[in-house]
Amino acid sequence: MNVLNMKRGKACRKPFDMGMPAKATDLVRLAIKAGDPYCAAAVHNIATGRDKRRLEALMFDKRRNTLLLARWEHTPASVLEAIANSSAGNGDSGVVIRLDKNPNATAKALSQLYVGQADVRQLNSDFTVLIAQHLHSPVSVLASIVQLSEDEQSLKAVSRNPAASAEVLSVMLERMANSKIIGVLYKNLAENPSTSTELLDFIYAKGDEYVRAAVIGHARCSQAVIDESVSDKDVKIMRKLAVNARVSSETLVNLAASHDVAVRCGVASNVASPEVLVMRLLLDDSCLVRRAIAARLDLTAASINALANDKDSWVRQWLARNPRIPRKVLERLSVDFEVDVRRAVARNTCCPVGLLKALAKDQSAWVRSAVAYQHKSPKVVMEALATDNNIDVLSGVANNPHTPQMILQDLAASPELDIRRGVILNKYATRKTLLPLLEDPYYLHRLMLVGSVRLKGKDKWSLRDDPDFQVRFMVFRWMASRLCESAVR
Amino acid sequence: MSTILVIAEHRRNELRPVSLELIAAAYGLKKSVDDKVLVAVIGSQAESFVPALSVAGVDEVIVVQTPIADFDPDIFESAVSALITAKNPAVVLLPHSVDALGYAATLASKAGYGYATDVFIAEYQGDELVATRGGYNQKVNVEVDFPGKSTVVLTLRTSVFKVLEGAANPSVSSFDLPVVQSRSQNKEFIEPGGANDVDITAVDFIVSIGRGIGEETNVEQFRELAETAGATLCCSRPIADAGWLPKSRQVGQSGKVVGSCKLYVALGISGSIQHMAGMKHVPTIIAVNTDPGASIFTIAKYGIVADIFEMEEELKNQLAA
Ligand SMILES: Cc1cc2nc3c(=O)[nH]c(=O)nc-3n(C[C@H](O)[C@H](O)[C@H](O)COP(=O)(O)OP(=O)(O)OC[C@H]3O[C@@H](n4cnc5c(N)ncnc54)[C@H](O)[C@@H]3O)c2cc1C
Numbered sequence: 029m030n031v032l033n034m035k036r037g038k039a040c041r042k043p044f045d046m047g048m049p050a051k052a053t054d055l056v057r058l059a060i061k062a063g064d065p066y067c068a069a070a071v072h073n074i075a076t077g078r079d080k081r082r083l084e085a086l087m088f089d090k091r092r093n094t095l096l097l098a099r100w101e102h103t104p105a106s107v108l109e110a111i112a113n114s115s116a117g118n119g120d121s122g123v124v125i126r127l128d129k130n131p132n133a134t135a136k137a138l139s140q141l142y143v144g145q146a147d148v149r150q151l152n153s154d155f156t157v158l159i160a161q162h163l164h165s166p167v168s169v170l171a172s173i174v175q176l177s178e179d180e181q182s183l184k185a186v187s188r189n190p191a192a193s194a195e196v197l198s199v200m201l202e203r204m205a206n207s208k209i210i211g212v213l214y215k216n217l218a219e220n221p222s223t224s225t226e227l228l229d230f231i232y233a234k235g236d237e238y239v240r241a242a243v244i245g246h247a248r249c250s251q252a253v254i255d256e257s258v259s260d261k262d263v264k265i266m267r268k269l270a271v272n273a274r275v276s277s278e279t280l281v282n283l284a285a286s287h288d289v290a291v292r293c294g295v296a297s298n299v300a301s302p303e304v305l306v307m308r309l310l311l312d313d314s315c316l317v318r319r320a321i322a323a324r325l326d327l328t329a330a331s332i333n334a335l336a337n338d339k340d341s342w343v344r345q346w347l348a349r350n351p352r353i354p355r356k357v358l359e360r361l362s363v364d365f366e367v368d369v370r371r372a373v374a375r376n377t378c379c380p381v382g383l384l385k386a387l388a389k390d391q392s393a394w395v396r397s398a399v400a401y402q403h404k405s406p407k408v409v410m411e412a413l414a415t416d417n418n419i420d421v422l423s424g425v426a427n428n429p430h431t432p433q434m435i436l437q438d439l440a441a442s443p444e445l446d447i448r449r450g451v452i453l454n455k456y457a458t459r460k461t462l463l464p465l466l467e468d469p470y471y472l473h474r475l476m477l478v479g480s481v482r483l484k485g486k487d488k489w490s491l492r493d494d495p496d497f498q499v500r501f502m503v504f505r506w507m508a509s510r511l512c513e514s515a516v517r
Numbered sequence: 518m519s520t521i522l523v524i525a526e527h528r529r530n531e532l533r534p535v536s537l538e539l540i541a542a543a544y545g546l547k548k549s550v551d552d553k554v555l556v557a558v559i560g561s562q563a564e565s566f567v568p569a570l571s572v573a574g575v576d577e578v579i580v581v582q583t584p585i586a587d588f589d590p591d592i593f594e595s596a597v598s599a600l601i602t603a604k605n606p607a608v609v610l611l612p613h614s615v616d617a618l619g620y621a622a623t624l625a626s627k628a629g630y631g632y633a634t635d636v637f638i639a640e641y642q643g644d645e646l647v648a649t650r651g652g653y654n655q656k657v658n659v660e661v662d663f664p665g666k667s668t669v670v671l672t673l674r675t676s677v678f679k680v681l682e683g684a685a686n687p688s689v690s691s692f693d694l695p696v697v698q699s700r701s702q703n704k705e706f707i708e709p710g711g712a713n714d715v716d717i718t719a720v721d722f723i724v725s726i727g728r729g730i731g732e733e734t735n736v737e738q739f740r741e742l743a744e745t746a747g748a749t750l751c752c753s754r755p756i757a758d759a760g761w762l763p764k765s766r767q768v769g770q771s772g773k774v775v776g777s778c779k780l781y782v783a784l785g786i787s788g789s790i791q792h793m794a795g796m797k798h799v800p801t802i803i804a805v806n807t808d809p810g811a812s813i814f815t816i817a818k819y820g821i822v823a824d825i826f827e828m829e830e831e832l833k834n835q836l837a838a
Contacts, residue, residue, distance in 0.1 A: 101789075129810055161809040188809065188822060245827075267834065290834035316837055319741070342741055349734060368740075375733065394714075394763060401760035420763045427760065445771065446757075446764050453758065472771070 048489050052511045053079065059504055060086065065093045066497045070504035073106035074512055084110055091120070098126035102501060105134045112140040121155075128158040135166040160185035167193050174200040180209050187216035194224035201227065211236070218242035225250050237262045244268040263288050270294025277302050289314045296320035307331065315340035322346035332357055341366040348372035355380055367392045374398035385409055393418035400424025407432060419444055426450025436461045445470050452476050459483055471496035478502040485510065518551040522606035524597055525558040525570055526616055528588070529706065532569045534777075535612040538678040542639055543610055544574035545678070546646075555579055555604060557692070559596045561586040573683035580691045587703040590619035595697040598624055601668055603692070608639070608646065613672040625670040631663030637674045675776050676798075714765040720749045721779045725768055725796070727753040729785015729806065729825050733761045739784065742829050745836050748782070751775070753792050768795040775799065784825040788813025 049055040056075045059067040060082050068083040075083050087107065088094045097103045098111050112127055124141055127133055138159060159165055160173050160182040170192045173182055186192050187200060197217055204213055214235045217223045223231075225248045232243040232253050241264040243249055244257055251274060257265055258279050263286075269275050270283045271294040284295045284305055295301050296309045297320040306324070309317055310331055315338075321327070322335045323346045335347045336357050341364075347353060348361040349372045362373040362383050373379055374387045375398045388399045388409045397420035399405050400413045410431040413421055425431050426439045427450040440451045440461055451457050452465060452473055459482045466487060468474055475498055478488050485507075492503045521543040525536040536556075543554040554574055558566045559581040570578050581596050583589075597620070601609060611617035613635045625632035631646075638649035645662050648671055652659040663669045717723065724743040730736060736756075743750040750766065757767035768775055770791040775781065781799040786792060788804070788811055796802065797816045804817035805828050814820040821828065 129812075131808070131810060158810070163808070163810075185809065288834075289837045290830075293833075293837075314837070316833070342737075345737065349737065372737075397760060397763070420760065420765075423758075423764065424760050449758060470771075 048486060049507065049511065052508065055504070055507055055511055056083065059083065062493075062500075064497070064500060065097065066501040067504045069097055069103055069107045070501045071508045072110065073104055074508045084114075088114060091123075094120075094123055095126060098123045099130060101130075101132065102498070103130065103132060104505070105132060105137070108133050109137045109140065112137040124155065125158070128155065128162065131163070133162070133164060135164045138162055138164060139166050139169050156182040157185050161189055163189070163191050165189065165191055167191065167196060171196045171199070174203065180207075184209060184212055184216060187213045188220060190221050192220070192222055194222055194227065197223055198227055201230075211239075214239045215242060218246060221247065224248065229253060232257075237264055241265045241268045244272065263291065266291045267294055271298055273298060273300045275300060277305070281305055284309060289316055292317045293320045297324065299324075299326070303328065310334050315343060318343045319346050323350065325350065325352055327352060329354070336360060341369055344369045345372045349376055351376060351378040353378075355383075358383060362387055367394055370395045371398045374402055377404075379404065381406055381409075388412055393421055397421045397424050401427060403429060406430055410435065414439075419446055422447045423450040427454050429454065429456045431456075433458055433461050437464075440465055445473070449473060449476070452480070455481075457482060459487070463487065466490060471499055474499045475502055478506050518553070519548065519607040520553045520555060520604055521546050522600060522604055522609045523554065523556045524593075524609065524611050524617070525556055525566060526612050526614060527558070527560060527566060528616075530562060530565070530586075532566050533612070533614070534680075535614065535673075535675045536570065537572060537680045538675065539610045539612060539673060540570075540572060540574050541681045542673055542678040543608070544681060546608055546639060546641065548641055553577065555606070556687075557581055557597070557600055559583055559593055559694075567689055571685055571687055573681040573685050575685055575687040577688045577690060580689065581694055582691065583694055585699075585703070587706070588616045588619070589699050589701060589703070590616075590623075591699045591701065592694070592697055594620035594624050595695050596692075598628065599695045600692060601628070601630075606668060609668065609670045610639075611670065611672045613674050617672050621670055621672055628668075629666075631666030631669035632671075633661045633663075633669075634672045635674050636661075636671045637677045639671055639673065676778075714763050715749055717749060717751055717766060717768070718773050718776045720775070721777050722746075722748040723751050723768075723775055723778050723780070723796075723799075724748040724782045724784065725751040725753070725786060726756060726762075726784050726825075727786030727792075728755045730756070733759065735826075736761050738829055738833075739825075742832060742836075745833070748780075753786050753789075768792060770794040783813050783817070784828070786813055787811050788816065 049058055052074045056071050056079045059071045065087045068086045072083050087097060094111060097107055108127060108130060111123060128141060156173060156177060156179055159169060170186050174186055174196050177183060183200060204210055214231050215238060217227060218231050218239050219242050228243050228246055228249055232240055243253060244265060245268045254274055257269060266283055266286060267290050270291045280295050280298060280301050283291050286292055292309065292312060293316050296317045306321060310321060312318060318338055318340060319342050322343045332353060335343055338344055344361060344364060345368050348369050358373050358379060361369055364370055370387060370390060371394055373383065374395055381404060384399050384402060384405050387395055390396055396413060396416060399409060400421045401424035405428060407430045410425055410428055413425050414435045416422060422439060423446050426447050436451050436454065436457050439447050442448055448465065448468060462477060462480060462482055465473055466477060474491055474494060477483060478491065488503055488506060491499050494500050523539045523543050526533040540556060553576040555577045556570050556575050557579040558570060561583055563580045563582055567578050583592050611621050633648040633650055635650050636648040640647055646669055648661045649658050726739050730739060740750050751768050752762045752766050754767055754769060756762050757764050772795055774795045778799045780801045781796050783802065783804045785806065793816060802817045803819045804813040805821045805823055805825050806813060807824055809822045
């Protein structure tokens with residue numbers, strides 16, 4: 029079956045005359061004429077004056093549409109701000125909650141919601157928590173939550189939020205010093221990337237072993253704290269020290285003698301561990317330690333040889349993935365009896381073409397698929413794999429930059445949608461190859477084609493009255509940005 | 518006294534676990550001790566399933582011998598139709614499976630039986646049988662009743678009805694298959710899944726990774742974690758699209774619905790509607806995501822706001838200890 033004989037379905041409405049617009053105002057008028065809230069949302073940020081109000085009427089006249097747009101992952105920031113402006117005043121809590129949960133809501137939209145509420149102390153706690161945890165919440169809003177809110181959940185949310193500044197976090201710590209949630213706040217602050225070194229020093233002195241371990245794992249932890257913690261015998265702290273590159277060789281040697289496997293794994297993977305120590309850990313009883321070594325990028329020839337013969341297949345897998353492995357060792361691993369080891373060789377970014385050719389004939393489809401996805405695989409390999417009947421292999425062929433266009437054109441007509449999607453994802457698929465896919469029955473594929481750099485404007489514009497609202501939105505949005513760019517030029 | 522008829526399902530000489538779920542549902546529909554649960558098994562080796570079907574809740578197992586081993590919609594339709602005529606059941610329970618969908622609708626429509634598919638609650642409210650199923654893409658629950666229907670055919674969602682424990686000693690009878698002309702021909706059985714991979718719709722513990730894993734090289738450590746924990750590694754679409762895991766491991770709208778999963782650990786998955794379509798029914802979902810606002814937390818039983826790599830490291834440590 030040639031899937032492209034199946035059409036994408038009926039256009040959403042009777043197509044009205046929609047030639048390619050030449051100016052932003054023309055596009056906005058077309059969106060208004062289309063009467064479609066999604067097309068309206070797509071062009072909202074380029075509209076002005078009366079046109080903008082007409083678009084907003086189109087989007088927000090029905091509460092249902094407002095709710096949908098407030099939640100939708102693709103709703104542009106300007107539309108979310110417009111919703112925030114209108115509904116904060118209207119106090120529609122359904123809209124507000126959706127808006128607040130939308131990760132695309134901008135700081136402006138969120139502060140709009142926040143200032144729309146009379147007093148932070150009166151706010152519904154669920155709502156404050158959502159604001160307190162939102163990554164786009166402005167520092168000023170978080171600061172006022174920290175200063176005024178009595179709600180524990182909201183304060184905890186701020187303490188986790190990386191958008192909070194070091195000052196905000198420090199004010200919170202001061203204000204909550206005697207509260208019963210101070211233990212949780214210490215823990216959250218110890219993990220928050222915005223916490224300052226001074227605050228971490230303070231928390232380290234106050235916190236329990238979990239907090240201390242988190243402080244040691246923090247990128248801003250002071251050297252003084254690291255040095256002080258070296259004598260700590262708590263395993264959680266030792267585990268954090270073992271992976272820390274700022275720890276001295278001497279400490280690492282001590283840690284390597286730990287009974288705890290995780291501590292030894294940490295030392296085995298630590299770039300600061302001296303070579304002799306790594307060599308010693310090669311003989312460790314635990315395969316987990318040897319696996320950690322196999323993933324290191326600075327292996328010596330002696331370690332590589334030892335690991336290539338390891339009885340644990342995961343050790344060999346990690347090694348086979350390692351881009352620093354010499355060809356001879358890769359050759360040996362490419363005939364390993366474990367499928368995943370052979371696959372790892374095929375996925376190794378430095379796998380030589382000769383080996384890829386051999387692995388393309390592997391009996392396991394999962395290995396052949398790795399070759400098919402490998403960007404180093406040459407055209408001849410792609411031609412051979414194109415005759416495979418496994419979906420993962422063919423999806424890889426469809427994705428690969430070295431696959432000839434003739435083959436891609438065949439794959440574009442495959443009944444398997446994953447394979448067709450592979451062609452769409454292929455940056456080297458030409459316009460001729462992609463054109464038939466504009467009629468693909470799967471809307472996601474048409475959606476993706478709107479973003480293609482290979483297709484011409486008129487090709488994408490042909491999807492303007494697509495039966496799927498997301499495709500229509502993408503076409504209008506793409507056209508809006510294109511017109512804006514050309515206006516700037 | 519009324520009768521509830523269960524049609525057992527088997528494939529490639531193995532009884533499908535859903536058959537036992539249907540028996541549990543049938544048992545739950547008994548209004549009095551006099552009501553009977555009959556289980557019919559149709560196939561060329563039907564007899565061989567009798568021991569496995571002799572479980573708590575079953576009053577009689579009916580063996581319907583057929584000439585061909587594989588499922589055939591015409592044969593099943595006529596066998597079940599004849600069984601209904603002979604046994605006059607109030608309710609006929611079939612799995613909501615591709616096999617049953619091949620004949621259940623025609624069966625019900627030809628004889629004018631009540632009919633509902635993908636039912637996840639079947640109960641009597643007073644004397645009225647009420648079946649609950651999803652509507653509007655599972656956004657609402659729809660209760661269906663069947664006024665004036667003396668026989669109702671229901672296809673039941675899998676992994677919903679809890680299997681009863683214990684064996685039983687039901688009576689066993691045989692039933693002659695009416696003469697029927699099959700219009701289909703079985704050519705070949707193709708195991709779904711590709712790449713000789715596991716069938717993720719049948720496993721009960723899944724660790725699933727999403728774009729949060731960042732790079733392909735990171736897949737290995739989660740595969741290792743899943744293997745150590747005894748779970749099957751699955752993924753969201755971007756991971757399968759990139760070829761980092763086989764397509765057969767993709768969960769969601771354009772992937773698979775993990776029907777038998779009991780525990781789903783979502784690592785670095787945001788929880789798009791399309792992904793959740795494949796797993797939101799799982800009774801225990803654990804989600805790990807750095808973003809406290811991630812949609813996956815809205816359906817998770819346990820939500821952990823944390824870095825999946827730290828989580829993986831900690832779990833590995835715990836499992837190694
Ligand atoms: C028609 C259609 C069908 C689709 N079918 C499917 C389908 O079947 N299955 C499917 O999965 N998708 C499907 N999709 C795609 C879907 O819409 C989403 O794009 C996809 O599910 C997103 O995958 P994700 O959650 O892995 O990635 P993202 O949405 O990018 O999420 C990654 C998450 O990881 C978190 N994260 C990042 N780093 C870390 C870290 N270090 N620790 C913890 N968390 C971290 C982020 O906070 C984020 O929440 C479909 C889409 C369409 C349009």
